[in-house]
Amino acid sequence: MNRRPGPLRECVKCRKVKPHHARGECLGCYRKRYPKCDAPIGNPGGKGQSRDPGAVASRVEDYAFVRSDRSVSRAEAAARVGISYRTAMRYDQRLNETSNA
Numbered sequence: 818m819n820r821r822p823g824p825l826r827e828c829v830k831c832r833k834v835k836p837h838h839a840r841g842e843c844l845g846c847y848r849k850r851y852p853k854c855d856a857p858i859g860n861p862g863g864k865g866q867s868r869d870p871g872a873v874a875s876r877v878e879d880y881a882f883v884r885s886d887r888s889v890s891r892a893e894a895a896a897r898v899g900i901s902y903r904t905a906m907r908y909d910q911r912l913n914e915t916s917n918a
């Protein structure tokens with residue numbers, strides 16, 4: 818993976834001028850503070866998918882689009898969108914709710 822380093826900035830934590838990572842901190846300090854929050858954001862199919870409502874809604878849309886082709890099974894659609902079969906079932910439920918409203 819090739820992550821472009823952020824602009825050089827004085828880290829709010831260690832006060833060293835280093836490539837900025839996030840929240841005014843360099844990568845080292847940020848990682849120490851949020852060891853579990855370094856999952857990729859806005860990277861569909863990547864490790865640790867985002868759970869924010871916007872991202873979920875767009876995945877539901879993707880799923881609905883794939884499923885609009887009747888020849889695609891639920892399992893296949895789930896695999897294409899990168900969700901589990903269980904999640905696909907939840908999405909189906911959600912789509913039924915919205916279309917019957």
Ligand SMILES: [Zn+2]
Pocket residue numbers: 828829830831832833842843844845846847
């Ligand atoms: Zn730092």
